[in-house]
Amino acid sequence: xxxxxxxxxxxxxxxxxxxxxxxxxxxxxxxxxxxxxxxxxxxxxxxxxxxxxxxxxxxxxxxxxxxxxxxxxxxxxxxxxxxxxxxxxxxxxxxxxxxxxxxxxxxxxxxxxxxxxxxxxxxxxxxxxxxxxxxxxxxxxxxxxxxxxxxxxxxxxxxxxxxxxxxxxxxxxxxxxxxxxxxxxxxxxxxxxxxxxxxxxxxxxxxxxxxxxxxxxxxxxxxxxxxxxxxxxxxxxxxxxxxxxxxxxxxxxxxxxxxxxxxxxxxxxxxxxxxxxxxxxxxxxxxxxxxxxxxx
Amino acid sequence: xxxxxxxxxxxxxxxxxxxxxxxxxxxxxxxxxxxxxxxxxxxxxxxxxxxxxxxxxxxxxxxxxxxxxxxxxxxxxxxxxxxxxxxxxxxxxxxxxxxxxxxxxxxxxxxxxxxxxxxxxxxxxxxxxxxxxxxxxxxxxxxxxxxxxxxxxxxxxxxxxxxxxxxxxxxxxxxxxxxxxxxxxxxxxxxxxxxxxxxxxxxxxxxxxxxxxxxxxxxxxxxxxxxxxxxxxxxxxxxxxxxxxxxxxxxxxxxxxxxxxxxxxxxxxxxxxxxxxxxxxxxxxxxxxxxxxxxx
Numbered sequence: 001x002x003x004x005x006x007x008x009x010x011x012x013x014x015x016x017x018x019x020x021x022x023x024x025x026x027x028x029x030x031x032x033x034x035x036x037x038x039x040x041x042x043x044x045x046x047x048x049x050x051x052x053x054x055x056x057x058x059x060x061x062x063x064x065x066x067x068x069x070x071x072x073x074x075x076x077x078x079x080x081x082x083x084x085x086x087x088x089x090x091x092x093x094x095x096x097x098x099x100x101x102x103x104x105x106x107x108x109x110x111x112x113x114x115x116x117x118x119x120x121x122x123x124x125x126x127x128x129x130x131x132x133x134x135x136x137x138x139x140x141x142x143x144x145x146x147x148x149x150x151x152x153x154x155x156x157x158x159x160x161x162x163x164x165x166x167x168x169x170x171x172x173x174x175x176x177x178x179x180x181x182x183x184x185x186x187x188x189x190x191x192x193x194x195x196x197x198x199x200x201x202x203x204x205x206x207x208x209x210x211x212x213x214x215x216x217x218x219x220x221x222x223x224x225x226x227x228x229x230x231x232x233x234x235x236x237x238x239x240x241x242x243x244x245x246x247x248x249x250x251x252x253x254x255x256x257x258x259x260x261x262x263x264x265x266x267x268x269x270x271x272x273x274x275x276x277x278x279x280x281x282x283x284x285x286x287x288x289x290x291x292x293x294x295x296x
Numbered sequence: 297x298x299x300x301x302x303x304x305x306x307x308x309x310x311x312x313x314x315x316x317x318x319x320x321x322x323x324x325x326x327x328x329x330x331x332x333x334x335x336x337x338x339x340x341x342x343x344x345x346x347x348x349x350x351x352x353x354x355x356x357x358x359x360x361x362x363x364x365x366x367x368x369x370x371x372x373x374x375x376x377x378x379x380x381x382x383x384x385x386x387x388x389x390x391x392x393x394x395x396x397x398x399x400x401x402x403x404x405x406x407x408x409x410x411x412x413x414x415x416x417x418x419x420x421x422x423x424x425x426x427x428x429x430x431x432x433x434x435x436x437x438x439x440x441x442x443x444x445x446x447x448x449x450x451x452x453x454x455x456x457x458x459x460x461x462x463x464x465x466x467x468x469x470x471x472x473x474x475x476x477x478x479x480x481x482x483x484x485x486x487x488x489x490x491x492x493x494x495x496x497x498x499x500x501x502x503x504x505x506x507x508x509x510x511x512x513x514x515x516x517x518x519x520x521x522x523x524x525x526x527x528x529x530x531x532x533x534x535x536x537x538x539x540x541x542x543x544x545x546x547x548x549x550x551x552x553x554x555x556x557x558x559x560x561x562x563x564x565x566x567x568x569x570x571x572x573x574x575x576x577x578x579x580x581x582x583x584x585x586x587x588x589x590x591x592x
């Protein structure tokens with residue numbers, strides 16, 4: 001029982017990182033209807049930049065974190081300018097956007113590879129002071145708590161931002177109807193660029209937390225979360241922020257539960273993708289997604 | 297003649313891989329020509345490859361029968377998969393086929409009969425260069441014929457506008473499934489030939505990045521004519537060798553160039569490199585892969 005409980009707690013921790021990653025992913029999809037496949041590469045570069053700041057520039061993780069998140073956000077602006085903005089007028093923007101984001105992902109990953117090398121790297125051992133708490137047979141580290149706290153802070157912050165701030169409302173307006181938003185005097189291109197900034201900043205933050213949690217960073221770490229992130233946002237409903245958060249947690253839990261039940265880690269991803277597949281067929285709008293037009 | 301022998305001694309395997317990749321790209325071209333974005337073709341190749349490999353190594357099937365069985369198995373799975381997933385459109389179809397591909401890959405890792413993560417080995421290397429290119433010629437001939445058949449025109453009209461095609465009395469479900477199944481058949485054939493080319497096949501070779509590579513071949517070459525995918529596959533498969541000729545050997549730079557080519561093509565040549573040679577009759581560059589101008 002304790003083992004199971006421990007697994008559930010672990011699932012919650014990793015699920016919050018998935019959620020944070022997926023929130024950025026789904027935000028761009030919600031606004032532009034474009035799947036930004038470069039998001040995982042930004043995730044990777046965010047984590048590696050933070051590592052570089054800690055290791056080579058001698059910053060503490062608490063200084064490096066905001067700087068790396070900012071840099072990840074700037075990468076988002078670059079993405080929008082180079083890969084998405086030029087395609088916006090095209091009729092097939094969802095398809096060409098998908099392709100150009102793949103191109104950007106390849107280039108970002110090659111930069112990560114060229115700058116940081118192909119090997120797995122980790123944060124120095126004393127990056128975070130680690131406390132270990134045990135109660136009721138469950139072990140929780142201060143790192144885990146901090147990760148969940150940061151992830152939740154970002155996710156709740158984003159939700160509130162979208163809900164209450166003027167810019168947040170403008171983002172939602174653009175998501176609802178771009179042309180109408182333009183008619184109402186919203187600076188649509190600026191809003192979209194800003195959306196990319198937020199999305200990528202969150203992706204970068206997820207990369208840093210992921211690197212801290214698993215104590216491993218590598219240029220291809222985005223690959224491992226890329227498909228999971230997709231599964232999460234489909235599960236939660238494409239474009240739905242609360243859906244992405246819930247989907248991330250559910251996905252984290254399902255992963256650890258599959259391992260706990262089957263006793264092997266081999267089937268972990270299979271269950272997730274089988275669920276994803278089933279959801280697409282049975283309820284394409286996702287668990288929390290609004291019923292929007294999937295067809296024509 | 298001596299030079300030719302030398303060329304084949306050095307580049308023989310490259311020539312073979314170009315052939316296999318061209319076949320795989322052609323398989324995706326069929327699906328794309330009906331406006332359906334599939335990321336499952338690498339998995340179909342895997343199904344074909346594993347079926348043929350297992351039949352050859354464990355049941356002593358002759359080469360020709362293994363090839364046929366592998367292709368038919370892939371086509372059957374493609375048909376059964378196509379029926380439900382082709383209700384989805386655009387990105388959602390891509391994600392569904394992608395998750396199907398992941399399930400196939402994970403199954404190949406976990407099953408005994410497929411040799412697990414180490415892969416299936418021991419296939420006699422029956423596939424010869426001449427045969428590969430004979431098959432390509434055959435497939436190209438078939439596709440060129442198909443293009444101007446009733447099915448070809450139906451594919452084209454579905455790609456341009458599915459709703460309009462249905463309104464014109466075209467049985468869209470039938471033709472989409474047909475395109476999907478033909479694509480799966482060709483992919484399975486390519487996979488089966490590949491299994492008998494390289495002695496060993498591993499699950500990772502048929503994963504997400506393989507699926508994305510096929511898409512890149514089609515986009516870079518051009519997905520409107522059958523020449524495009526062949527050109528794209530040939531160019532990008534040979535690119536590492538070409539770059540080596542110019543003195544660039546570093547992996548990251550090669551990768552970067554790959555991404556850059558893709559980006560330039562999608563930004564400036566939406567119909568692929570082929571459109572450089574034939575100023576396309578269809579000026580409307582945008583409409584690709586079932587694009588819909590959709591009011592969000």
